[in-house]
Amino acid sequence: MAEPIRVVVTGAAGQIAYSLLYMIARGEVFGKDQPIVLHLLDIPPMVGVLEGVVMELADCALPLLVEVVPTTDPAVGFKDVSAAFLVGAMPRKEGMERKDLLSANVKIFRTQGEALDKFAKKDVKVLVVGNPANTNALVCSSYAPSIPRENFSAMTRLDQNRATSQIAAKVGVPISAVSNIIIWGNHSSTQYPDAGQGKVTVNGATKSVVEAVNDTAYLQGSFVETVQKRGAAVIAARKMSSAMSAAKAACDHMHDWWNGTAPGQFVSMGVFSDGSYDSPKDVIFSFPVEIKNKQWKIVSGLTLSDFAKNKLSVTGKELQEEKDEALSVLDSSVSNL
Ligand SMILES: NC(=O)c1ccc[n+]([C@@H]2O[C@H](COP(=O)([O-])OP(=O)(O)OC[C@H]3O[C@@H](n4cnc5c(N)ncnc54)[C@H](O)[C@@H]3O)[C@@H](O)[C@H]2O)c1
Numbered sequence: 553m554a555e556p557i558r559v560v561v562t563g564a565a566g567q568i569a570y571s572l573l574y575m576i577a578r579g580e581v582f583g584k585d586q587p588i589v590l591h592l593l594d595i596p597p598m599v600g601v602l603e604g605v606v607m608e609l610a611d612c613a614l615p616l617l618v619e620v621v622p623t624t625d626p627a628v629g630f631k632d633v634s635a636a637f638l639v640g641a642m643p644r645k646e647g648m649e650r651k652d653l654l655s656a657n658v659k660i661f662r663t664q665g666e667a668l669d670k671f672a673k674k675d676v677k678v679l680v681v682g683n684p685a686n687t688n689a690l691v692c693s694s695y696a697p698s699i700p701r702e703n704f705s706a707m708t709r710l711d712q713n714r715a716t717s718q719i720a721a722k723v724g725v726p727i728s729a730v731s732n733i734i735i736w737g738n739h740s741s742t743q744y745p746d747a748g749q750g751k752v753t754v755n756g757a758t759k760s761v762v763e764a765v766n767d768t769a770y771l772q773g774s775f776v777e778t779v780q781k782r783g784a785a786v787i788a789a790r791k792m793s794s795a796m797s798a799a800k801a802a803c804d805h806m807h808d809w810w811n812g813t814a815p816g817q818f819v820s821m822g823v824f825s826d827g828s829y830d831s832p833k834d835v836i837f838s839f840p841v842e843i844k845n846k847q848w849k850i851v852s853g854l855t856l857s858d859f860a861k862n863k864l865s866v867t868g869k870e871l872q873e874e875k876d877e878a879l880s881v882l883d884s885s886v887s888n889l
């Protein structure tokens with residue numbers, strides 16, 4: 553057996569964490585041979601709930617879970633962690649956009665960036681789930697200057713999973729037959745779900761999604777809108793934001809970061825933009841990436857239609873605006889944004 557690694561989940565008493573902790577502790581992210589010490593970070597009013605979560609984790613009798621550390625102290629929560637799932641933040645309610653959470657949530661990510669900087673391992677992999685995820689990841693990284701900025705990412709995997717599921721249903725194939733659907737830009741209603749590079753295997757033959765679907769109006773219309781608005785649709789139905797699917801997506805994201813992607817396959821992650829595909833530099837923008845040895849690389853050389861370029865420009869502009877707003881919320885003289 554390998555040495556245990558320390559993994560922190562923030563918002564550990566919340567609804568996403570309730571599914572996520574179980575999946576991590578079962579070995580679905582870091583592997584079935586990797587023992588885990590789980591750090592559960594939440595805020596003082598949630599201590600009682602956290603105790604219940606600790607009891608339930610014990611009652612699961614999970615062989616890989618060697619220790620659980622519940623805490624409300626970021627110094628304890630982030631101590632020596634190799635992976636961080638930053639879930640803890642306020643979720644939106646019906647009628648809100650995710651960016652409406654910015655002023656409430658951005659300060660949490662400043663504090664957590666500072667704590668990661670001081671206490672986490674320098675090669676920690678950080679996944680931000682709390683919304684607005686892209687801008688929170690940017691803020692978090694800017695307050696953790698001793699950790700490489702490549703180690704910070706925002707979750708758009710839920711959008712990728714939603715988009716992949718829509719295409720599989722449209723073509724009438726299992727999910728596993730569909731690959732390389734891309735989410736560009738922000739985890740918001742301006743994101744661009746792009747099936748243009750997607751592949752699908754039908755009756756043993758692999759073809760492009762564009763060919764298999766053969767319906768441009770759908771791929772540019774209701775497919776895009778359904779994925780863009782899926783989070784709001786779940787809130788309208790459940791009166792709470794998505795949790796089970798968000799936890800699954802967080803596992804998929806970290807799993808692929810940790811273990812790599814298959815040759816020829818790419819996944820979408822919000823990562824620091826280098827200006828690829830005319831995106832604004834130095835915002836956290838979702839790109840297709842390939843991953844090897846725990847390092848992601850933006851897939852280069854894809855040909856984008858004018859329709860796609862226009863969508864990328866809209867979502868890039870929103871990310872730039874969110875960054876400016878985050879700066880105005882935070883003390884810009886202190887921030888490195
Ligand atoms: N990126 C995505 O695809 C995606 C998907 C779903 C939800 N989300 C976001 O994830 C976040 C969490 O959602 P949820 O449904 O689990 O919410 P929730 O309200 O059920 O749980 C949030 C938890 O975070 C805790 N928390 C608040 N401030 C904290 C802090 N400073 N440190 C540690 N913990 C803190 C709360 O006490 C609570 O227990 C929300 O912002 C939601 O919008 C993102």
Ligand SMILES: O=C(O)C[C@H](O)C(=O)O
Pocket residue numbers: 643644650683710782783784786793794
């Ligand atoms: O939409 C939300 O506010 C929650 C989450 O980001 C989602 O996409 O389901």
